[in-house]
Amino acid sequence: MITESFEFEGIPVNCYRAGGGPALLLLHGSGPGASSIGNWRPVLSALAERFDVYAPDMVGFGKSGRKPAAPYFDYALWVRQATAMLQRIPQKRVGVIAHSLSASIGLTMAADQPRVAGIMTTGAMGAHFKLQPGTTRTWTCPRNREQLVAALSGLIHDTSGIDEAYLQAREQVIFAPGYADYFDEMFGGDQQKYIDAAILSDETLARVQCPVLMLHGREDGSFPPSCSEQIAGKLKRADLMLLSDCSHSVAVERTPTFLALANEFFDGLLNNDNGG
Numbered sequence: 001m002i003t004e005s006f007e008f009e010g011i012p013v014n015c016y017r018a019g020g021g022p023a024l025l026l027l028h029g030s031g032p033g034a035s036s037i038g039n040w041r042p043v044l045s046a047l048a049e050r051f052d053v054y055a056p057d058m059v060g061f062g063k064s065g066r067k068p069a070a071p072y073f074d075y076a077l078w079v080r081q082a083t084a085m086l087q088r089i090p091q092k093r094v095g096v097i098a099h100s101l102s103a104s105i106g107l108t109m110a111a112d113q114p115r116v117a118g119i120m121t122t123g124a125m126g127a128h129f130k131l132q133p134g135t136t137r138t139w140t141c142p143r144n145r146e147q148l149v150a151a152l153s154g155l156i157h158d159t160s161g162i163d164e165a166y167l168q169a170r171e172q173v174i175f176a177p178g179y180a181d182y183f184d185e186m187f188g189g190d191q192q193k194y195i196d197a198a199i200l201s202d203e204t205l206a207r208v209q210c211p212v213l214m215l216h217g218r219e220d221g222s223f224p225p226s227c228s229e230q231i232a233g234k235l236k237r238a239d240l241m242l243l244s245d246c247s248h249s250v251a252v253e254r255t256p257t258f259l260a261l262a263n264e265f266f267d268g269l270l271n272n273d274n275g276g
Contacts, residue, residue, distance in 0.1 A: 001044065003063075008084050009077070014063035015056040015085070019048030022270030023091040026055040027082055028062070029100030029123070031138045031248075032151045032183070033170025035062025039099055041169055042255045043262075050263060051095070051270075056085050058102070060186060062173055072186035075105070075197050082109050086116070093117040095266040100223060100248065101125050103214075104198040107231070111207035118211040118269045120262055122250035123223050126200040127230035131192045134222030139187035139194070141180040148174065157219045157247040166252070205234040212238040213265045217246030217253065 001018040016036050024047060028039035036055035037044075047053050057064035058078055067074060082105050086094060096119045098106030103124035110116040134154035142148035148170060153159050174180060187194060212235050216228040225242055232240040241261070246253045 001048070006088070008059070008081050011059050011065040011067065013056055013059065013065070013081065013085075015054060016044070017055075018044060018053045019050070020052050022051050022266065023089045023094045024051040024053050024266060025082070025085060025089065025094055025096045026053060027096065027098040027102035027106055028055075028058065029102055030061070030187075031100070031155060032140075032142050032148060033173040035169065035173050037062065038166075038169040038173065039249075040097075040251060041165070043251050043259055046259050047262065051266065052089075052091070054085065054089055056081070058082075060182070066179075066182055070185060072182060073194055073197070078102070078105050079108050082106065083113060086113060093270060095270055096120070097122075097262065099123060099251070101198055104200055107200055107208055107212070108204055110210055111204045114209075116210050118213070118265060119208075120213045120215070120265055121228070122215045122258070123217065123220055123248040124214055124228045124231055125195065125198045125223060127227045128199055129195060129224050129227050131195060132222055132224070135195070136191060138222055139191055141174055141183040143180060145171070154222050155248040156253055157217065157245055158253060161249075161252050200231060200234075202234060205231065206236070208235055210237065211265075211269065213261065214238060214240045215250050215254075215258070215261065216240070216242055217248060217250060218242050218244050219246060220248045223248055 004015045028034050028036050035057050060066050096106045099122045103121035104126035137151045137154050214228045214232050216225040232238040251258050
């Protein structure tokens with residue numbers, strides 16, 4: 001795996017690259033210490049055996065730069081960043097895997113970008129739900145490892161998956177100087193407004209013409225499965241799978257299932273799109 005960097009709207013962006021062949025763009029979520037490594041570490045190497053993987057850290061997360069001025073929660077900026085990342089990928093058609101908040105961002109991008117061949121989402125946001133205690137824990141930055149474990153326990157059904165490597169990947173982000181205050185301001189005030197900011201309109205969903213595969217854990221109490229169910233019901237070409245013994249972090253909790261479904265889905269969509 002290599003690390004690339006580029007500037008987006010004056011902000012440095014970090015992006016991980018691995019593999020070759022058909023292109024996949026991976027967009028991580030917004031939880032405590034979220035980053036491409038924190039979100040996709042269990043699946044990156046396996047995906048890179050079949051695909052040319054691009055996994056950027058979104059602005060304000062991971063090793064990418066932070067917004068210089070509030071508001072730090074900036075849905076429109078993240079859509080522009082995802083679109084700019086898509087434009088940097090040379091292949092004609094690109095598959096997208098997007099988690100949580102980025103599922104909404106990825107679908108918004110796909111509504112206007114015909115180069116998106118298909119989207120696989122995990123734990124999607126993008127429809128209305130009431131703020132849950134677990135959502136609040138997700139959007140409150142931990143100040144120590146004990147608080148981090150408590151927050152992650154609301155996102156992972158089997159907490160044995162919270163191992164040392166998983167914790168360290170997130171601690172590198174949240175314990176960076178000044179980051180906890182930045183994150184808490186990003187999700188400050190009435191957090192219901194951040195759920196509502198990600199709601200996808202019927203008009204946007206009607207413009208999504210590519211196939212969509214949505215995965216959601218049945219035990220996800222922080223970002224409920226009803227969100228994916230609502231979205232799938234309004235998409236023209238959507239399959240929805242609810243996974244047992246799984247909460248919000250599908251790539252971590254159900255890694256073999258995630259990989260099997262991703263390989264089948266994107267092999268079918270991208271196997272004739274190897275050219276630049």
